[in-house]
Amino acid sequence: MRALCWHGKKDIRCDTVPDPTIEAPRDAIVRVTSCAICGSDLHLFDGFVPGMERGDIMGHEFMGEVVEVGPANKRLKVGDRVVVPFTICCGECDQCRRGNYSVCERSNRKKDLGDKAFGHATAGLFGYSHLTGGYPGGQAEYVRVPYADVTPVKIPDGLTDEQVLFLGDILPTGWQAAVQCDIQPTDIVAIWGAGPVGQFALRSALLLGAMRVVVIDRVPERLAMAAAAGATVIDFENESVIERLQDITHGKGPDKCIDCVGLESHASGHLDSMMDRAKQAVMLETDRPHVLREMMYVCRPAGVLSVPGVYGGLLDKLPFGAAMNKGLTIRTGQTHVNRWTDDLLKRIEAGQIDPSFVITHTMALEDGPAMYKVFREKEDGCIKVVLKPGLAPGVGRVTTAA
Template identity: 75%
Template sequence: MKALCWHGKNDIRYETVPDPEIEDPRDAIINVSSCAICGSDLHLFHHFMPSMKSGDIVGHEFMGEVMEVGSDVKKLKVGDRVVVPFTITCGECDQCRRGNFSLCERSNRNKAMADKVFGHAGAGLFGYSHLTGGYAGGQAEYVRVPFADETHIQVPDTLTDEQVLFLGDIFPTGWQAAVQCDIEPTDTVVIWGAGPVGQFCVRSAVLLGAQQVVVIDNVPERLSMAQAGGAIPINFDEESVLGRLQELTHGKGPEKCIDAVGLESHVPRSPDSVYDRVKQSLWMENDRAHVLREMIYVCRPGGVLSIPGVYSGMVDKIPMGQLMNKALSVRSGQTHVRRWSDDLVRRIDDGQIDPSFVITHSVSLEDGPEMYNVFRNKQDGCVKVVLKP
């Protein structure tokens, strides 16, 4: 089969690789109809995530048709159309029973390695390094899905791929980020980053009834898309973020802040961003934390910081004194996709939201390596790329 494979920093290749096979009676094989490039894939592309190996198949947003099932698979049959969550879940461990699916205790095949890094391993993830299990990703013609009875979302044939594909990651990620804010009708919700996840944070905060939603970025196409979804845009290249937020909240600060950027945040003229880039280049710091620092500074006392943006390791200069003295709550985590998916399918089917709004480019899988560069460089108005195997 054909797949997109990682071979080092800024090196994704379209290659022929062996077809996946049933390895466990609980497996299924999916014939991929659509997949996507995610913002967190760029962390692999830039080689900020450890434990990648040359030839690893990347990608964790994908869907398709079931073409083969193992002998112990009971809920799926050949021909079923499914979206596959990026988190692999057994459905039986203590965390899965609690609905904490991204913390599944059984699906990470490299649990001992992850335990050393994180204290306790999270779930296995598709196409996202050997630290998360070393599973082949979904930017491919076919994918093996472990624990297939639990690791799938069955979708109606009345909805297109473009409407449901993002149920596997960015839609529930934006939704969880907003839900974690405990949004009240009087709240101002501010979202740092207007990439694909930020776009779904905007629409989720609007659906959940925030009084006003603000988004911060410097890419005009992204800001326009967020504004069309109900957000007030702030271009940090053209105006003061702090001054504008003071104005919008009458000097009180926003109640709820969402970091939809993660470890690669950078504002060129900001001294702390320069500091982070230097330390990161010298391998003295893993992640860049400008957004975290700014959220802690501007958030109203007693407010909530929600962090869907991906972080990989250590960050410096976090203002813990401000965080503690302002009594801020921090909520984070990889997305518990299956906790939200049934409700989100219903909302799509009811017409409350059409997730296809975020797609700006749809190309063949063969064009994937080129589109990684287009997406990374934000060229041609690129916000979200869908790939067709």
């Protein structure tokens, strides 16, 4: 089969690799009909997440048709259409029973590596380094899905791939980011990052009743998309984020702050950002936490910081004294996808939200290496890339962001 494989920093190739096979009784094999490039994939592309090996198959946002099931899998049958969450969960361990699926205690098959990196291993993740199990990802024609009697979300007839694909990651990630804020009707919510997760966090915050949402970015297409949804927008390259937020909140600061950026925050001209880049270059720091610093500083006392943005290692010069003295609550974590999918699928079916609005590029799987670069550089108005195995290379579709 064909798959997008990691060969080093900024080196993704479309290779021919062996087809996956059933390895455990609860497995399933899924023929991928749609997959996507996620902002988190760029952390691998840029070489900031450890534990990648040459030839690893990329991708953790995918869906398709079940073509084979293991003998113990009684939930799925051949022909079922499913979205596969990026977090692999067993459904039986203590954390899964509590609904904490992203920290499943059984699915990370390389637990020793995860323990060394994080103190305790997290769940296994598709296509996201050997720290999280080294599972082949979904930017491929076929995928082996472990614990497939628990993890996949069955999709009813009548919904397109584009409507439901993002149930596997970015829609529930944006939703969880907003839910973690415990949003009240009087809240002003500030969101750093207007990429796909930020777009869903914005719409989730509004659905959950926020009085006002402010979105911070620098990319015109992203800011326009956020403004069209009802957000107040701040272009951080042309205006002071701190001053604008203080003005908007009459000096009180936003009640809730959401970091949809993660470890590769950009802040041209800011001293701390330049220092972070220098420290990264000489391995004195792994992540660039400019957004976290800004949130800790500007958030209203007794507010909440929600962090869906991915961080991989060591951060420097965080103003933790500000967070402690202001009594801020910090909530983080990979998304407990299966906790939210039933509700979100019903909202899609009811027409309350159509996640397809975020797609700007639909391309062939073989176009993937080039599209990583387009997405990375935010060229051609690119906000979200969907890849279609089986689509002829070069015969894609670009949709103007609205």
